[in-house]
């Protein structure tokens with residue numbers, strides 16, 4: 001995997017002991033607490049959580065649109081929480097950002113929008129226009145340079161926003177729910193574009209979302225945020241195979257289509273298959289070995305970061321000895337499984 | 345009823361009214377626009393929050409706005425005399441017109457600029473824009489259609505204020521209307537003046553709306 005090779009252990013962003021409190025006195029609300037994340041150069045890092053979990057606040061702390069109450073943000077080896085004014089404005093040019101609502105200048109054309117950050121940086125007009133045209137071509141909108149945002153579709157607007165965010169050659173692109181306002185097909189094409197930019201430019205991408213699907217499709221690693229904290233952090237397939245926390249399970253299962261509507265009682269087992277185990281009739285063998293039938297409660301397949309995974313939830317028999325035999329069979333074929341409640 | 349003499353008088357009144365309105369509006373914007381901008385950026389939700397500055401300027405604006413124009417007209421006469429040398433005539437009227445309308449314009453500008461999408465300002469900040477760049481590259485251009493509509497409202501308001509100054513010899517159509525219609529009971533002349541004023545207001549408003557619509561790229 002070419003893109004994996006670019007992922008290095010050299011962090012571009014380190015969030016250290018971040019805490020954010022809104023308001024003060026009695027009305028103080030701690031929105032983020034004890035956040036520690038290290039984002040590697042060249043990776044696509046996802047941050048997922050439910051609405052109100054503090055995702056936007058977290059991403060806004062990364063480029064200091066929001067001032068952390070305590071804690072540090074190290075960007076490219078520099079503690080940017082110490083910077084102010086001009087220095088901070090300068091650093092922000094290395095951190096692009098796109099938004100759910102695109103936030104384009106409505107009174108400027110697509111080209112004008114892409115020129116905008118270059119104007120801010122004092123790039124001469126002619127040069128800016130040339131670069132802006134190239135960028136519009138990169139995002140596949142060469143023919144729309146003279147269109148105003150009101151004449152563009154949501155997907156096209158987000159492409160303009162991406163081109164604009166890339167104009168100053170940033171090292172990182174922060175995406176706050178960048179696909180949440182788009183239909184599934186358009187979401188797909190925007191995610192592909194982000195992946196391509198990550199691949200071609202070595203751009204580090206930070207994706208904020210509430211949709212597990214988005215994470216599964218393009219992220220290398222993911223942090224799950226709930227109750228103002230990072231509940232879990234790891235590679236996407238690791239978290240998918242072995243969600244350690246309730247918050248992670250919730251997210252994985254709400255994305256899978258498995259729901260509480262499926263009423264079952266008793267012990268449940270979740271098995272995750274990857275491509276390797278596809279040839280073997282694992283469930284059949286397991287049943288033959290233990291001589292007990294199992295009830296398949298739910299099953300589906302997923303494409304995570306380019307790899308195919310299958311997941312299945314089984315209802316276990318009552319007899320502990322039978323269960324032991326089943327699990328030891330699964331161990332013997334090196335399959336990932338976990339036992340527990342999987343209710344959303 | 346309309347002799348050629350009368351026609352000349354009306355033509356002169358018309359030009360005087362136009363002169364007062366245009367000059368006063370321009371000068372009022374010279375003061376009102378920056379004040380409006382300061383009110384927006386120092387707001388607690390603004391890009392440079394400063395409650396103290398905001399409250400002081402907002403307070404002054406409110407005080408000036410709550411004084412009825414006809415009272416202000418008389419009250420600022422010493423200032424008018426100091427600046428223009430007289431308190432009669434159209435040039436002298438410009439002084440109270442500017443003082444009365446600058447705060448009004450500041451509020452118009454403030455409300456136009458506040459309509460600019462917060463997200464766009466945030467995006468600009470994320471690109472490293474300075475406060476100054478946000479004002480003149482984001483807020484003003486993005487609010488342009490609304491600012492133009494505001495300017496049409498300001499112009500027509502100033503025109504009607506200028507007519508009111510006819511009571512204290514302010515010149516223009518208002519003076520003619522009062523001299524003939526009120527003091528000499530020539531109702532027809534007064535009605536003609538009123539008709540002309542209404543017409544000018546209509547024209548200004550239409551032009552303003554037209555330019556505003558034309559300049560707004562949000563409309564497909």
Ligand SMILES: Nc1ncnc2c1ncn2[C@@H]1O[C@H](COP(=O)(O)OP(=O)(O)OP(=O)(O)O)[C@@H](O)[C@H]1O
Pocket residue numbers: 022023029031049050051052053054055056057058210
């Ligand atoms: N400026 C603010 N003042 C006070 N509270 C705030 C402020 N901004 C955000 N909050 C609160 O912080 C919490 C987290 O907000 P945030 O926007 O970061 O959530 P989110 O995870 O991005 O949610 P969503 O998915 O809905 O965008 C919310 O409870 C919100 O009400």
Ligand SMILES: [Mg+2]
Pocket residue numbers: 055056057176177
């Ligand atoms: Mg959010």
